[in-house]
Amino acid sequence: MSLSNGKTNLVSVVVPCYNSSSTIERTLSSLIKQTGDFILEIIAVNSSNDTTPNLITEKFPSIKLIQLPERARPAIARNIGAKEARGEFIAFLDSDCTVEKDWLDRMLKHYCGDFSAVGGPILNSNLDNAVGLAGYLLEFGKRLPLQKKQPIDHLPSGNLLLSQKTFNYVGGFPEDYEYAQEDRLFSWILTKKTGKKLMFFPDVAVKHSHREDFDEFLKHQQSIGRGGSEILKHTDLPGSRLIKKRWLISLFVPIAALKKLVLCIACSVTKCPLKIIRYPHVPALMAMGMIHWSFGFYQGIKKRCDPVSLSKKRVEAADDFPWQDPAQDHL
Numbered sequence: 001m002s003l004s005n006g007k008t009n010l011v012s013v014v015v016p017c018y019n020s021s022s023t024i025e026r027t028l029s030s031l032i033k034q035t036g037d038f039i040l041e042i043i044a045v046n047s048s049n050d051t052t053p054n055l056i057t058e059k060f061p062s063i064k065l066i067q068l069p070e071r072a073r074p075a076i077a078r079n080i081g082a083k084e085a086r087g088e089f090i091a092f093l094d095s096d097c098t099v100e101k102d103w104l105d106r107m108l109k110h111y112c113g114d115f116s117a118v119g120g121p122i123l124n125s126n127l128d129n130a131v132g133l134a135g136y137l138l139e140f141g142k143r144l145p146l147q148k149k150q151p152i153d154h155l156p157s158g159n160l161l162l163s164q165k166t167f168n169y170v171g172g173f174p175e176d177y178e179y180a181q182e183d184r185l186f187s188w189i190l191t192k193k194t195g196k197k198l199m200f201f202p203d204v205a206v207k208h209s210h211r212e213d214f215d216e217f218l219k220h221q222q223s224i225g226r227g228g229s230e231i232l233k234h235t236d237l238p239g240s241r242l243i244k245k246r247w248l249i250s251l252f253v254p255i256a257a258l259k260k261l262v263l264c265i266a267c268s269v270t271k272c273p274l275k276i277i278r279y280p281h282v283p284a285l286m287a288m289g290m291i292h293w294s295f296g297f298y299q300g301i302k303k304r305c306d307p308v309s310l311s312k313k314r315v316e317a318a319d320d321f322p323w324q325d326p327a328q329d330h331l
Helices: 024-031 052-059 074-084 103-110 130-143 164-170 182-194 214-234 246-271 273-278 282-302 310-320 326-330
Strands: 009-017 038-046 064-067 089-093 097-099 115-119 122-124 150-152 159-163 197-200 206-208
Touching (some): 038 052, 038 103, 074 182, 103 115, 115 182, 214 282, 246 273, 246 282
Parallel strands (some): 009 038, 009 089, 115 197, 122 206
Antiparallel strands (some): 115 159
16 A cells, blocks of 8 residues: 555655765755655765865755765765654665656655565666766666566665665664675665565656766776675675685676676667667777676675674574564554
């Protein structure tokens, strides 16, 4: 049952910011235009060393700004914002994303007790940049065919809504995790602790501005690869058993990288052929990105660490506490 029951809910949107001066104005401008039967609270958590905080205070005085003394990873910034949130529901949006005016209203109406969180697709706003397009296709290319409501094992943290109760119950985003894809680990924790699926809705999309600098693109792909191997070492996600057999790694990584590359290129050719025609060198950029992804994956495997991470311990400890459906209060 959806939450379209005529009640007015307080909804908090947390936006982590780091050197976002070129994108934050578009992000917040789209957020303050939200419409629907709810009260909106926007919290920006900033750890920038550029003009981001000045832009926020000057152009968006109604938005709550939390200024951190030093750079904070996205997971830490989101958790700090969530602790200050007063809403019954918390949504997360990145500082380089924009949304339609009914984004929150649609997510609230989709949310129900059958799943732990809701989210939707990430669309590409880098329409005229080959590097940005390559980055988008590598990160989200496999999801391009998703055109219908369906349960899913991973929701990006830049397009996510859940109840405050659920967020507090699972302990927030894993702060002990240092690399990209912490949202994948958070999704795993959510499903493990609540026993509920994540739900994907194609009508709650956000537009994301991807890295346009080539060196930053390669660096980010390497971080994603390292993050992927770190996650597999500490979870039971597909591939986790294989990664623990080190003698298979030299065979597994090239095959996994090639499979991902082929799938992403195939989806992009099918779903956005005009973009590939316009930027024929995008597949080559994607291949270079996957080489750096593979290098990062190897780095994560070689890193020595505790075989049971803090995040996994958090999930195991949840067995002692029954999960109460947070949506029942609103049905």
